[in-house]
Amino acid sequence: MRLPFISSPFLHFSNCKGEIKLTSFSIIPDTSLDVKDPTLSGLLREEENRQRTKLPLIPSENYVSRAVREATGSVLTNKYSEGYIGKRYYEGQQWIDQVEQLAVDRAKAVFGVEHANVQPYSGSPANLAIYAAFLKPGDTVMGMALPMGGHLTHGWHVSVTGGWFRSVQYGVSKESGRIDLDEVRELAKKERPKLIFCGGTAVPREIDFSAFADIAREVDAILVADIAHIAGLIAGGVHQSPVGHAPIVSTTTHKTLRGPRGAMLMSTKEYAQSLDKAVFPGLQGGPHNHTTAAIAVCLHEAAQPEFKLYAQQVVQNAKALAEELLDRGYNLISGGTDNHLILIDLTSKDILGKRAAKALDQAGIVTNYNTIPYDPRKPFNPSGLRIGTPAVTSRGMGKEEMRLLAQYIDEAIQAAKRESEMELTRIAQAVANLAEQFPAPGL
Known part of the structure; x- marks a missing residue:
């Protein structure tokens, strides 16, 4: 028996007692992620909210444009x-x-x-x-x-x-x-x-x-x-x-x-x-x-002219942030930076890199703990902190915001040493307010 052509992705041919019957099924449901996998969709929304409200200072992270x-x-x-x-x-x-x-x-x-x-x-x-x-x-x-x-x-x-x-x-x-x-x-x-x-x-x-x-x-x-x-x-x-x-x-x-x-x-x-x-x-x-x-x-x-301005601002922001940290008594590897990246030796601040990074994340500033040259400690709990300015520059921040970030970094590290959850919460709100003034691109 020849069947007529039926243009549908939801039909399945089966043979039951010598007869050909049609039963519906879905090859690939054309539904949104919210409908198809609400659990994953919820996780993505949470991550997007994190990216909106926290400020990333990890030098290897950035925001891509909507076009990308x-x-x-x-x-x-x-x-x-x-x-x-x-x-x-x-x-x-x-x-x-x-x-x-x-x-x-x-x-x-x-x-x-x-x-x-x-x-x-x-x-x-x-x-x-x-x-x-x-x-x-x-x-x-x-x-x-x-x-x-x-x-x-x-x-x-x-x-x-x-x-x-x-x-x-x-x-x-x-x-x-x-x-x-x-x-x-x-x-x-x-x-x-x-x-x-x-x-x-x-x-x-x-x-x-x-x-x-x-x-x-x-x-x-x-x-x-x-x-x-x-x-x-x-x-x-x-x-x-x-x-x-x-x-x-x-x-x-x-x-x-x-x-x-x-x-x-x-x-x-x-x-x-x-x-x-x-x-x-x-x-x-x-x-x-x-x-x-x-x-x-x-x-x-x-290749656009505005990208050159962005690159210039990345370096200017890193230098400004480094100077502010030096003024607050932080020891920077090599004494500063020429590019987008700052490596902090926290030894003189009497706090380890991992503890500092976790406190800063709680305060809304995302960094990564990092080994420093000749570090006596192991990589998973080192003496240093690595920060950078690409992502906050993409949000449109400048020298004045670098001053605020240095202040918040210092306050959060001091709060971590005092184990003050209340102070970290206060800083997180201030950081969220700053982030709201400079929306993350591409989100």
Whole structure:
């Protein structure tokens, strides 16, 4: 028996006693998240409210624009696209190729690079692709030690990059809290690494890419600049660029760049093919096309004149906040900041970083506890606190608000030492009032 065509996603054909019957069912209910999963929807509303009412001072966090959020949640999440532009293993790529090409072209224009790969899922896989492209297990890599401000993927021992490769680590001067480039040079000449990483996750001072390039040339190493934290500052022209010094540049696309949770690898043409092969098929399958689209959007935003003003204000705010904290007797690693990030040594304040961070969160100021150089304490309960200004700058705050934030930070830490819940509650209300005056963008 031939059945007439019935255009409905809610019909199911079944055979019962030799007869064909139709029973209704739903393939994918076209309902909102509130209806489909009210539990998760409620959690998202709570998180949105937290983001509205609290002030994030975590230097790796930021707000994305509504346009970036729309791209991240677009229909591109439905499409598989293994391969690269014009060379895919799936059909139906007419629009995907154009989206990825847009992101690539914009990355090349914003950062002035010869090649860009926008497919890495995040910063750590992007860095691992560099190892896969140029090293064999056991080869030597040199990077900044994690407790000194480096990143896990720069060869630290708890990362696979420290387990699969021979890692040597440089640090900072005990006296100045800054990188001693003479010591870096001596270590490189002694150990002869094949890769040298510069950049990090808790580095409050400008990175001298030119000096690192000189060292890499002396020992015939490939220099990699990890600009994950400062990509937006470079795009905005307030931090020197590694382009022309480091042939390979790795970055995430959120943090100061204000994009989605993704990453990019950029390089000279010489290293392009090796990096592309390491990303796919070396480490990944299909790229996350919705993330690629959002990267394209954030790069478009980063090319606008107002983004330069934003980047300038990020640095000005960080310097102002640092000065206010110094005036209140706080010890800052390296004595201050050149960028968006401040690393506080709380030893003289007689409070540990973890306790301070939790008290500040209760007071409406979100930070993260962090190790400091030569920290005698373990990473899960260290002596330091890491703060930064990208997100509060995105909310439109300026120097006067930095003065208030320093005041609230100090008051909350003192309240934590006195175990005064009432005082922390008072500060939280003051912070919420300040947050209301500067609405979070994109929400």
